[in-house]
Amino acid sequence: MIDELELLRRHIYATVGSDPDLEPVRRRLVTAIDEEAEAAPASRRLSGGPHRLGRRAALSFGSLVAVGVAAAVVALLVVAAPPAPHSTPRKTTEPFPSHLPVGDQLRLIADRVVEQPIPHLQADQLLFTRANLSVAATVNDGAAQATIGLSVEKWSTASGQTCTTLTAQPAQFASPSEQAAWVGLHLLVTPNPPMANQCLQEGGAAAPPDAITGAGQLIDVSSLPTDPSTLAREFESGTTGIPALDQLLSDEAAPNLAFQRAAMLLIGPTVGASPQFAAALFQVIALLPGVTALGPTTTHDGEIGQGFASGPGTGQSTIVVDPSTGQLLEVRGLDDSDSLSSIAVNYLGGGSMLVNGYSAQLQWLDPIGSPSVIGLSDLPDGLPVYVFATTKPGLSYNDASTSVNHVTQPYFSFFKSSQSQNTDPSNPNSPDVFQWSFAGPGPVVDQFIQTLRASGLFASVSEI
């Protein structure tokens, strides 16, 4: 009897054979190599050596593969290139001086963070981030409780649009009685469907302040100061000017709000950060009263980093970071009451009238890898296409709705959803953001976008 990996191994070997003809593939590569070698200055080219291709390379000139085709393929591939392995910072092999005072430890990490590159997002690119997390859900003021595992994937554009895919695992219970209480409220143990997709436009419709898990958007931090003292004051007073940060628990007197705000920016996704700003986040934490060092700390994914808590004892917020790079490995104990906002309905099983309220506490969040920059074409197939259009200045919803309805009427049957909201909710005369979703990309979406642009109603039209 063999185990399943060995069975799979045999299956693969038996299926694909063992002696493929690689020469056609090799010829394509050698063509590209030859092009680069020809383009390189003569001084850069070596004059041969024991590992040169030599004759095989020389024979490849005038290969069957057309140069133009190869160049086009390469042009595509530059966009499609995945993050290089070293984009995920490696652990340092040097021991971290955990014996130092906590402030010195954090400043030491900041010194290393400032040397790390920051992904730069172009207009036609997306910032892709992933995380696994665990949330403690409480229904009807504690009548039922469960632990929910979530996987979150986010794709964000530089202009502030963010698509989120939230996948929920079956609810876990501490005891059979807790499960009975959950089921007694007609809640589902296995969410149906298990996935929620959502796309948001910054400043547009449905923009909750939960930047952590559910529908959180890309946070533009370019306006924030890099001076640690100034930034710490803004974190403590909630005056950063960024709603996702300032509105965090605005109705509760949590003692560690500044720590949580710094942690939220470590989670991201963010845009507009400089290495100096990334380092300043650690310098800010070093300035906060009560912060303690936990020493080497193991995450739920099994990684080991340096842990820092917002204060002594349990019930505090905690971050675990790779001390060699500052890469966040885990966050624990953040208050995120909207954690389940996008997925909660999937546990209702068609609508339980017995649920009159719920709350959620983020137990831990483990980012998966580092944020990576990808091309628009790398969006997965399962996501719907969202089209966003902002009316011209001075054109409010009331002014525009009739015309917009007229323009979009031929496409009504293709819409999966549509909504709109003022760019400034406090001003009904502010420009309006319209949002439509389609099941997927295609000529209808392209035509729809052209129609919107030709209408003269909108200052901007974009898709994600």
Next chain:
Amino acid sequence: MGVTPTDAELMAASLHDPQQFALIFDRHARAVHRYVAFRANLGDVDDVVSEAFLTAFRTRARYDRAYDSALPWLLGIATHVLNHHRRSEGRRLTRLRAAAQAPETEFDLAETVAAGVDDAAETERVARALARLDDRYRDILLLAAGADLTYDEIARALGIPIGTVRSRLARGRRRLRELLDPGGQHKSDRPYVTPSTEGTPG
């Protein structure tokens, strides 16, 4: 550079002498091809492998030369190109998924899965189980079983933490075992424990 240069050394040399990169191809093309061949449609395999190596060539300056072997890096790129060719794999997986959901008597073996395997029943059983696996588990299982990568190498290939690799591989194996033998009759001659960090899965 020693008598037999490492991949890292070849990568470094290829920055000045691009033709050195062809030796990287010669070393690893077969392994990459095997990995891709199992996941792509037959007609797309060469294109995917070619794209993967061209991408690697164009981005070789970003290769982390702290690692001697470039194979995990190449397989990671190949995985990404496969995902980029989603329509290619999508057709295949759709077929597999349809097969997985069909009654036993209506199961139509996917063309590449069926090819070259003597034991059609076992092929069907494995194909059906693979089709039902979550993508996250499938990537890791195929890198472990098809390319014999270690935990650390899989983590490098996919850009995920090694802890995630360990947990997903353990869960993927458990899930695959369940799918291979829903009735629980399948017995293993090895315990289903997580191997050591440095070890090779399985």
